[in-house]
Amino acid sequence: MVSCIICHLGIIEGVDSSHNCPNGHQAHTECLKEWILHSSNCPVCREPYSKEVLDKFKDFIKLRENEKLEALDNDLRIDELKKMEKIASKMSFLKFIESIDILINEQEYDYALSRLDLHNNGSNSIQKGQNILFLKGKINYMRGRYDLAINLLFKLVKEKYDHSEGFLFLGKAYEALGLDDKAKWAYERVK
Ligand SMILES: [Zn+2]
Ligand SMILES: [Zn+2]
Missing domain, CATH: 1.25.40.10 (Tetratricopeptide repeat domain)
Incomplete structure (x- = not known):
């Protein structure tokens, strides 16, 4: 099972909502929320998230x-x-x-x-x-x-x-x- 780069707990496919950076670093949507408020780059590799991912957090x-x-x-x-x-x-x-x-x-x-x-x-x-x-x-x-x-x-x-x-x-x-x-x-x- 893949684990979240932020909370290090498992991400259960089909159950947990999650997002990837372009380099495949995966994080729970809930965990990524607070991070995205401060940065639009992946916390691990600093690669910018795609517009598609960022749009998901627009409302938040x-x-x-x-x-x-x-x-x-x-x-x-x-x-x-x-x-x-x-x-x-x-x-x-x-x-x-x-x-x-x-x-x-x-x-x-x-x-x-x-x-x-x-x-x-x-x-x-x-x-x-x-x-x-x-x-x-x-x-x-x-x-x-x-x-x-x-x-x-x-x-x-x-x-x-x-x-x-x-x-x-x-x-x-x-x-x-x-x-x-x-x-x-x-x-x-x-x-
Ligand atoms: Zn997480
Ligand atoms: Zn990354």
């Missing part, structure tokens, strides 16, 4: 190509969705910051802080975290909790040493406590 190759395209299309769609989600979450965060600014203007400091605390729990972006840290520091300065403000704002500028507004409120908080040297240090870093 097309099917595989379509599957690949579909998968690619799907990936693109998922990327697009992810991008949209990011934008939506950015927008909703901006809205949230806006609402905090309104609360600050209305001097609803405690309420603003509790909303910030709630939001902070779910926040995973560094930038969002820094925004929240800044707002908490600023609010604490505004409600006269200078020690807390310094704590928060110092943490912020340690993370982001070019946070101009952070240094500004840090300076103000130091100044309010009469720590003029430290205030000067902070003000010097406001751009």
Whole structure:
């Protein structure tokens, strides 16, 4: 019995479907399928398969190509969705910051802080975290909790040493406590 050049199992005549290269190297149709996807030459002798043999795999190759395209299309769609989600979450965060600014203007400091605390729990972006840290520091300065403000704002500028507004409120908080040297240090870093 002839054995398949790919899987080395026997090819039963009249039962197994198989194909030959021009030099008579025989392979199961099923085994040859995956090979033909990558090469139209015989894996043993590198002789090209006849058009007749290759035509037998045309539909299979097309099917595989379509599957690949579909998968690619799907990936693109998922990327697009992810991008949209990011934008939506950015927008909703901006809205949230806006609402905090309104609360600050209305001097609803405690309420603003509790909303910030709630939001902070779910926040995973560094930038969002820094925004929240800044707002908490600023609010604490505004409600006269200078020690807390310094704590928060110092943490912020340690993370982001070019946070101009952070240094500004840090300076103000130091100044309010009469720590003029430290205030000067902070003000010097406001751009
Ligand atoms: Zn085989
Ligand atoms: Zn061959």
